[in-house]
Amino acid sequence: MIDAVVTGFSIALLPQNLMFCFVGCLIGTLVGVLPGLGPVAAISILLPTTFNISPVSSIIMLAGIYYGAMYGGSITSILVNMPGEAAAVITCRDGYQMARKGRAGSALGISAIGSFVGGTVSVILLMLVAEPLAGVALAFGPPEYFALMTIGLVVVTFLAGKSMVKSLLMAVAGLFLGCIGMDTISAQSRFTMGFTFLDDGLGLVPVIMGLYGMGEVFANLEGNLSVSIFETKVKNIWPTIADIKRSLGAILRGTGLGFILGILPGGGAVLSSFVSYGVEKKLSKHPEEFGQGAIEGVAGPETANNAATGGAFIPLFILGLPFNVVTAILLGAMIMYGLRPGPLILATDPGFFWGVIVSMYVGNAMLLVLNMPLIGLWVKLLKVPYALLLPLIVIFCIIGVFSINLNISEIYVMLIFGVIGYLLRKLDYDAAPMILAMVLGPMYENALRQSLILSDGSYHIFMTRPISAVCLVVAFLLLIVPNVPQVAFWRKKAIVEASDDY
Amino acid sequence: MLNRTQDQKSGLFWFVAGAVIVYFSMEYDLGDRHAPGPGYIPLITGLCMMLLACVLVFRDIRRERESISSLFRSTNWLRVTITIFALLAYAVLLPYTGFLIISILLMYYLIRAAGSYGRGVSAGAAILFSACSYYVFATLLEVPLPAGLLYEWMQGRFGQ
Numbered sequence: 280m281i282d283a284v285v286t287g288f289s290i291a292l293l294p295q296n297l298m299f300c301f302v303g304c305l306i307g308t309l310v311g312v313l314p315g316l317g318p319v320a321a322i323s324i325l326l327p328t329t330f331n332i333s334p335v336s337s338i339i340m341l342a343g344i345y346y347g348a349m350y351g352g353s354i355t356s357i358l359v360n361m362p363g364e365a366a367a368v369i370t371c372r373d374g375y376q377m378a379r380k381g382r383a384g385s386a387l388g389i390s391a392i393g394s395f396v397g398g399t400v401s402v403i404l405l406m407l408v409a410e411p412l413a414g415v416a417l418a419f420g421p422p423e424y425f426a427l428m429t430i431g432l433v434v435v436t437f438l439a440g441k442s443m444v445k446s447l448l449m450a451v452a453g454l455f456l457g458c459i460g461m462d463t464i465s466a467q468s469r470f471t472m473g474f475t476f477l478d479d480g481l482g483l484v485p486v487i488m489g490l491y492g493m494g495e496v497f498a499n500l501e502g503n504l505s506v507s508i509f510e511t512k513v514k515n516i517w518p519t520i521a522d523i524k525r526s527l528g529a530i531l532r533g534t535g536l537g538f539i540l541g542i543l544p545g546g547g548a549v550l551s552s553f554v555s556y557g558v559e560k561k562l563s564k565h566p567e568e569f570g571q572g573a574i575e576g577v578a579g580p581e582t583a584n585n586a587a588t589g590g591a592f593i594p595l596f597i598l599g600l601p602f603n604v605v606t607a608i609l610l611g612a613m614i615m616y617g618l619r620p621g622p623l624i625l626a627t628d629p630g631f632f633w634g635v636i637v638s639m640y641v642g643n644a645m646l647l648v649l650n651m652p653l654i655g656l657w658v659k660l661l662k663v664p665y666a667l668l669l670p671l672i673v674i675f676c677i678i679g680v681f682s683i684n685l686n687i688s689e690i691y692v693m694l695i696f697g698v699i700g701y702l703l704r705k706l707d708y709d710a711a712p713m714i715l716a717m718v719l720g721p722m723y724e725n726a727l728r729q730s731l732i733l734s735d736g737s738y739h740i741f742m743t744r745p746i747s748a749v750c751l752v753v754a755f756l757l758l759i760v761p762n763v764p765q766v767a768f769w770r771k772k773a774i775v776e777a778s779d780d781y
Numbered sequence: 782m783l784n785r786t787q788d789q790k791s792g793l794f795w796f797v798a799g800a801v802i803v804y805f806s807m808e809y810d811l812g813d814r815h816a817p818g819p820g821y822i823p824l825i826t827g828l829c830m831m832l833l834a835c836v837l838v839f840r841d842i843r844r845e846r847e848s849i850s851s852l853f854r855s856t857n858w859l860r861v862t863i864t865i866f867a868l869l870a871y872a873v874l875l876p877y878t879g880f881l882i883i884s885i886l887l888m889y890y891l892i893r894a895a896g897s898y899g900r901g902v903s904a905g906a907a908i909l910f911s912a913c914s915y916y917v918f919a920t921l922l923e924v925p926l927p928a929g930l931l932y933e934w935m936q937g938r939f940g941q
Contacts, residue, residue: 442788444840448795448833455802455826462809462819469809469819493868500864500895501857666896667906670888673868674914682924690872698865706791724822736815 284406287633291641296339296634299332300642301649303340307347308650311367312355312657313675318348321679322608334616335631339638341612345605346398346588346639349548350646353390353581354657357383366548366584368491368711369556373569373576386577387654388518391647393530393582398643401538401589406636409597410625421733422740425726426750428719431550433754434557436712446712449703453713456481457720464728476688483718485680485693490710492676493693494700496669517651518574526578529559533582540583541590548584548591549715555583589639596620596632792838799830860894867891879929880919884911 290296310321322341329337352367357374370390377386419427436446459470460480471477518526533555540551559579560569569576595606613620624632650657680689703710716723734740742748806827812818871887888907892898898906918924 442837444833444837445788448830448837451826451829451833452795452798455823455830458823458826465810465819467809467819469823470805497861497864500860664896666892666898667910669895670891670907671910671914673891674884674888674910677871678914678918678924678926681926682918685925687872687875687927690875691869694865694868694872697868701861706787708791727822728817731814732816736813738814 280406283629283633284637286630287637290335290630290634291339291638296336296638297641299336299340300343300638301645303343304347304642304645304649306340307344307349308351308354308646308653308657310344311348311351311353312660313672318345318605321348322605322612326608326612329612334613334618335634337612337616338609338631338635339642341609342588342592342635342639343642345609346585346642347646349398349581349585349588350391350394350650351657352584353394353577354387354654357386357390357577358658366552366587367581368549369552369580370577372556373571373573376570376572377574377577380572382572384654385518385522385574388651389522389526389574389578390581391651391654392518392523393526393533393578394585395643395647396530397534397537397582397584397586398589398646399640400534401541401586402636402640402643404538405589405593405639409593419746420744421726421729422744422747423750425723425730426741426744426747426754428723428726430750430754430757432712432716432719432723433757434550434554437557437757442707445708449708449710450712450716453716454720454723456486456713456717458724460721463721463725474688476684476686480721481717482680482683482689482692483714484683485689486696486717487714488676488680489693489696489698490700490703490714492672493697494704494710496673497697497701498704499665499669522574526574528562529555529575529579530582532558532562533579534586537583537586538590541587542593548587549711551583551587551590552580553711555579585643592636592639596624596635786841788841789838792834792841795834795837796831799827799832799834802827802830864891864894875929876927877930879932880926881911881915882929882931884914 291300306321307318310318321344326341329340349366353370353374356367356370357378360371360375374386374390377383432450436443436450457480459477461468461478468478533551536555536558537548537551540554541548556569556576556579559573559575560566563569563573563575565573591606595610610620618624618628618631676693677690680693681687683689700710730740731738740747741751802823806820806824809820809823810818811820811824867887867890871883874883885907888910889903892903892906893900896903915926919926
């Protein structure tokens with residue numbers, strides 16, 4: 280393996296690849312910073328521009344956008360309470376509270392350090408465990424996938440929002456949205472209302488940009504916009520020793536959680552950040568501080584979402600299966616470049632595989648070295664009056680949505696979900712479970728239907744397989760436990776306090 | 782008259798939405814439990830939605846009531862509504878006017894609506910932002926933003 284890593288470094292450190300890695304990280308951070316324009320849209324927009332460069336350079340740049348956005352997303356979450364992308368949603372809770380207390384610098388600093396540690400360690404783990412994990416994952420069947428996705432959804436609803444019933448409603452609505460489009464087994468169009476562009480399913484990007492980008496725009500338009508977007512001075516970007524001591528456990532746990540959840544289907548950056556937040560809150564000696572500016576609430580999720588990006592590349596490269604939207608786009612890109620991701624890629628394209636993997640290590644170091652000093656620049660970008668930033672957000676959302684399929688209908692979808700997102704905010708619903716369920720929906724449906732076909736219609740298949748059984752029992756307990764009076768009281772107290780200012 | 786709370790009203794919405802999903806799911810093949818059809822999962826999600834909506838409504842009845850109108854009391858409805866219609870008009874007109882013209886108009890409106898800038902500053906910013914966006918995305922990144930029928934007509938009329 281050492282030879283392979285050396286080969287990887289020799290490719291990743293080529294001047295042109297270093298340049299593409301840098302460009303990817305920079306664009307990734309930028310799109311992460313700008314609300315409404317996430318890595319999915321950025322990669323989609325830039326994909327056509329990569330056709331004239333080598334596959335390894337292209338994927339290095341596109342991967343750089345992915346993990347760069349994870350870092351950049353935290354900046355807007357912390358400074359303006361507006362997640363730059365979905366994985367940074369949870370960072371708003373404590374990051375923004377820290378900024379309001381004049382500790383924006385510490386929050387940004389610990390976020391950068393956590394992102395670096397998470398990203399770097401996950402790449403090292405990726406190098407070490409890619410092959411063995413591929414063997415284990417290959418043994419997973421539809422029941423295991425179904426159970427893993429179930430627990431993922433239940434964990435998100437358990438953690439999100441003040442009301443678990445509302446979160447479950449959001450998850451169910453998301454599952455339905457995931458059903459829209461052509462059924463993968465029967466090839467029958469469902470709930471498309473005759474619109475052919477819906478045959479491929481409801482686009483995730485228009486939905487996310489609508490719910491978060493446009494929803495935020497509408498919510499801001501209803502109030503007084505004469506205030507500037509950011510009023511607190513960012514100082515002391517290096518966290519104190521006390522901050523690091525408090526965050527160390529969260530960073531280590533976030534790295535492990537993020538990496539593992541990144542590998543799992545439907546996991547990825549969003550789920551890992553939510554789960555990390557929940558774990559930190561549960562393990563904390565001061566859970567009441569969560570939602571009020573607890574630094575662990577920033578360190579854990581930010582580490583986890585970066586660690587998840589490394590984990591997410593395992594199924595993509597080794598199995599040829601994308602488990603989230605960004606890796607799905609990357610898979611499409613690789614196929615367009617004539618590559619065949621899968622178990623054979625290590626034999627057929629070792630230079631590509633190890634070059635891209637090692638570039639992620641280099642990219643994470645670049646992000647730390649470049650972005651700690653550049654925090655001031657990003658902050659300046661955010662100091663642009665919101666009255667001027669708001670039209671830019673709208674136009675980026677429109678271009679981002681349009682550029683994916685070059686279809687104006689997607690703008691209508693974004694607008695509809697913008698209104699929905701605005702109303703959900705007003706009615707105190709959390710959109711995160713809906714988005715996760717929508718992404719998982721088609722996989723979830725396929726896993727359930729395939730499991731039932733395998734078992735000849737018997738639901739016992741989910742309980743006779745150990746991994747599936749354990750996951751479903753845990754998911755069931757997570758659904759039941761909040762209704763135990765004492766637990767309900769604890770959960771209400773903890774979540775309401777955490778969400779009050781969110 | 783019953784003063785329905787926000788959760789009751791949203792619960793009723795979800796109940797109706799669930800019922801509609803259930804109704805339309807029936808149009809697809811439900812299959813059986815040995816081989817579920819394309820309508821199977823939508824049917825289950827619709828039923829779950831109705832069940833959860835019932836839980837939300839009945840749980841809320843026992844709680845202190847908060848009128849839904851209180852949530853919207855301080856809302857500047859006019860500005861939000863006009864913006865929604867402005868965006869709708871943008872999407873409708875985009876293929877005809879092309880990206881640049883309609884984006885300048887939208888940006889001008891948004892800058893005026895969101896801030897207290899004068900007409901000159903708003904117009905200047907709208908033109909600058911739209912032109913920069915067009916240059917970056919359409920020229921540098923080669924995203925084929927709609928040129929518009931107006932541009933095509935002008936090209937046909939004067940381009941030769």
